[in-house]
Amino acid sequence: MSEKTLLPIRLAGVPEPFNLPFMLGLERRAFVRAGLEVKWRTVPQGTGEMCRLLRGGEVDMAILVTEGAVRDIANGSPVRILGPLVDTPLTWGVHVGLWPGLDASDDLKGVPYAVSRLNSGSHLMAMVHARRNGWAPEPKDLIIVNDLKGAVERLGSKEPAVFLWEKYMTAALVRDGRLRRVGEFNPGWPAFVVVVRDAFLAEHPTGVDLLLRVFRDQARGLMQKKSAPEMIAQRYGMGLEDATTWFGEVKWNVDGAMDAGIIQRVGEVLHGVGLLDSTITAEAVAGMRAQLRPTK
Secondary structure, three states: OOHHHOEEEEEEEOOOHHHHHHHHHHHOOHHHHOOEEEEEEEOOOOHHHHHHHHHOOOOOEEEEEHHHHHHHHHOOOOEEEEEEOEOOEOOEEEEEOOOOOOOOHHHHOOOOEEEOOOOOHHHHHHHHHHHHOOOOOOHHHEEEOOOHHHHHHHHOOOOOOEEEEEOOOOHHHHHOOOOEEEEEEOOOOEOEEEEEEHHHHHHOHHHHHHHHHHHHHHHHHHHOOOOHHHHHHHHHOOOHHHHHHHHHHOOEOOOOOOOHHHHHHHHHHHHHOOOOOOOOOHHHHHHHEOOOOOOO
16 A cells, blocks of 8 residues: 555654554554554643643544543543553652652642643542542642643742652652652553544544554564563663563553443542542443454
8 A cells, every 4th residue: 555545643642651562663664554644743741631632633543541531531522432552550659849748648638739731640640649638639739730841840849749640750750859759659440541533433443443453563562572671761761670660560452352340430530539520320431432343
């Protein structure tokens, strides 16, 4: 197939190693060989910004934190979940600056949260984390910092704040003293899901299926690659020890299977902290999932 006939797909994701199979597929022209012109868009601001791009039709597909995808779809976004990116949960590091007296999660009650965007993982997990520590942040307790760089700058200021971010992506910042990690937080569900706009899926179901096939093929190969930790450390600025540990903990999803109970559980947690008006029924879950047969 000539490149003139390639199907363009605008795909967005964060600049983190979870998305490495997509990067490898692009570099190796595996998507091109499948008849696809994947236009990757790096969005360091995270899920909240990608939800905005999806709603505005600026991207066709995206990789979102699971809780952000569930909340946005439940609130009417014309998007469907194709399946998990990974089967493993995200471990959030709970970070503060150098202020004295903030040494554990129990010390953080009433301290405002820095978040990348509203509806981002850093926002939603902040609300869950706060509730588990006995308080409910109000809008005035949320500080928009756009991305990890903005969070580091804010946590370096004189006013205390808390920031939740994937612990391996902040490990170097913790080691060099710019951030302190005072806890970890694991919500217990798959970290990311792949989503697609309804309109794009209706028009190009075969193209969406092909993209997922290429991703899963790249993920299978990556999980078998002995030198993967070295690649990850080099590409994402991680120490080799951190990259090795991270790689050993992550399992990419390679069959498209997703337990429907996961979406309901996420909905229950979000409802419990006031981020959804109601829980999500089993019938509603079916409507949130894209109707694509899992590929092998």
